[in-house]
Amino acid sequence: MELREGEFDDFPMTPIISISQLNKTYASGLAALRNINLDIHQGEIFALLGPNGAGKTTLISIVCGIVTPDSGSVRVGGQDIIRDYRAARAMIGLVPQELHTDMFETVWDTVRFSRGLFGLPGNPAHIERLLRELSLWNKRKLEIMTLSGGMKRRVMIAKALAHEPRVLFLDEPTAGVDVELRRDMWALVRQLRDTGVTIILTTHYIEEAEEMADRIGVIRSGELMLVKPKAELMKTLGKRQLTLHLLEPLEKIPGELSAWNLALSNDGSVLEYTFNAGQEQTRVPALLRCVHELGIEFKDLSTCQSSLEDIFVTLVSERS
Amino acid sequence: MMRRLQLNRHSMFAIYRFEMMRFRRTLWQSLVAPVITTVLYFVVFGAAIGPRMGEIDGVGYGAFIVPGLIMLSVFTESLNNAAFGIHMPKFTGTIYEILSAPISAFEVVLAYVGAAATKSVLIGLIILATANLFAPIHIQNPAAMVVYLMLVAVAFSLAGFIIGIWARGFEELQFIPMLIVMPLTFLGGVFYSIDILPGLWRTLSLFNPIVYLVSGYRWTFYGSGDVSIGISLAVLLAFLTISLGIVWWIFRTGYRLKS
Known part of the structure; x- marks a missing residue:
């Protein structure tokens, strides 16, 4: 190599x-x-x-x-x-x-x-x-x-x-x-x-x-x-995540949100958007606007970034 | 153009000083113990039994055994000091520092063997001074006595260095000095002249290299030995050369030193 x-x-x-x-x-x-x-x-x-x-x-x-x-x-x-x-x-x-x-x-x-x-x-x-x-x-x-x-x-x-x-x-x-x-x-x-x-x-x-x-x-x-x-x-290898804690649980992710890489928790109360840490256009504002337009209300939101440890574990496990 | 032999004197001196400080730290074990042991040999064999033995080759028995007793100590001390000197860093793991230092294998050997030989020469001379209190000793060839003592110390220190690298544990470290060198030394004419042995035993004794080394050293004291000084020197130089060859091979191959 x-x-x-x-x-x-x-x-x-x-x-x-x-x-x-x-x-x-x-x-x-x-x-x-x-x-x-x-x-x-x-x-x-x-x-x-x-x-x-x-x-x-x-x-x-x-x-x-x-x-x-x-x-x-x-x-x-x-x-x-x-x-x-x-x-x-x-x-x-x-x-x-x-x-x-x-x-x-x-x-x-x-x-x-x-x-x-x-x-x-x-x-x-x-x-x-x-x-x-x-x-x-x-x-x-x-x-x-x-x-x-x-x-x-x-x-x-x-x-x-x-x-x-x-x-x-x-x-x-x-x-x-x-x-x-x-x-x-x-x-x-x-x-x-x-x-x-x-x-x-x-x-x-x-x-x-x-x-x-x-x-x-x-x-x-x-x-x-x-x-x-x-x-x-x-x-390049790190990920960021936006988490929305919804006021009312969803049964499924609405089709209007399919343009974003979203995941819904099992109980439907948490919506997660994962994107690359280095991505300049995060499309977070657009997501939040769309969520608002769909009438989905959230009581809290948080963001986090993957640590080097997450990247290391991913790298090592991917290659094994 | 010939390359100048440049020795890394600071590195060599660091190892030499470290080894000499270890000698100082363990003064009782390193210096006092062998001297007391030899004095005990001298008291038992020289003072108690000696008067009944008469003279050997015109030398009183007490004085006769002195060169052999010095050799006995120098053999064991050189072997032990050099073997421990290099084995301890292997055992404790501090060998990493020696292996990663800008020092050649030749310089490492020179430093360890130099320190081990210095210690045993010191012990040998102290034993000589102590023995002189019990039996007056006249040395015919003082310069030859010192040079011979140094050569023996170096040869056995080299052998000890090899044992220290070869040994995997403390048991193996003691194996050759205790089970091979010590018996050969006792049977090598330290306490007697091989001329007094019956024919077969005398012939067998001639296969024991220690006989030649002890005899040569006795020659430097009294001008006579069991075998000629030329043969003794040849055996000593052969021993030195073989030991040097093995040390050279160890560093060339990294045997039990490097993975």
Whole structure:
């Protein structure tokens, strides 16, 4: 499936990550990725959505050098991840899904270790700034095992940012964290984006993608189903609905209203009009005029728009 | 044009320092325990039984067993330190950070093996200093003694690194050091010269590679050994080369490291 989009105007067209014809099948025979083509643009927040086992983590792991692809190529900042792995990996920070840390190390030591591991000389000022921004400064001398789950998650982010990466992968960053921390993380991600860091996040929480992402990719069974700017996705695939709560129930929809895509509830008391979210001419005023002319009275009306979650569920179930 | 070998020294130093800090955190287990164990061996075999044993190759029994005791500790400590060093990140999952860092396989090995070898050389030297309190030791070739000690530490650390990657759990991690290396070491002339064994047992002992390693190290102390120093060195270098080859293969194929 070819999903390189030229119509995307919100970001400079230089891809910071360019993935071409990427395939991965595990020894078990599971085809985790099938012919993935994807460009990630510099400075964007890209959300990769997909059900469990869709291939999100495999894709991230290949870009980061943890899993070896069967075929295809990946370039980060123009550097091939295999041939020029040093330059490519130095640009990447990864916050993995699981809280993998050495529990006996202190917060300061583990962040310092990550910076050194990624080839940079010590910079206590940078580490201090990072720990302060992540509210970890007061915990810097504590062993990681003494921290709460949320704090450990912050440590993982500090480790990933220790070497000042240009690209940050967040694999399910808010899985299992409380609402407050989730909000804090969203703020942090936006702040990072403002400093020019490209963010790629995988998430189960569609709300998270809806809140933060500039573009969204949907992956299922190792195949990239679509990649679109969030606004465009909501516009083209989203639905809006006008609901009229009638004063007197109807037995059936009058023929004069057949020009609209209407549905009547079983008890005849609710009339629903569903239309595309991106439709410029909604024909709602005309519908309301016609309803009035037919003498149909309503006691209340409401409108709603489908969420990204509705779109995602529809997309995934349509293809299955 | 020849490509310059550029080592990522910051990355290597980060791993090396991490491993040395782990050594410091577990000082009792890492340093004091092997020293006490060796001192106990020395007290039992050297001080209690030694006076009844007489001299071997012109060396008092207490002094005779010192090189073997150092080797015994260096073998086990190198294997354990290197094996744990790489196995723990695999076990805890922190290996993701090593695999995603801009560091080559060669540099990873150099850092882990360097740290493990440093620890065992330190332990070896501390045991030597401790043994010197019990039996005066005169070292004929001090420089050769240190170089040989370092080579053995590196060779066994490489082997430990391989075990750490190969092992799926802590049981497998202990399998080779405890059930293969330890018995071979006890039967490898640590506490005796293989010349005092009856014919068949002496011949069988020559199939034990540890005999050559212990003998070579004893040569650096007293200028004599069970076998010639040339053969000992050849065995040591062969061991190093084979271990390096296996490590190279592991990183080339990603064996038990990458999916």
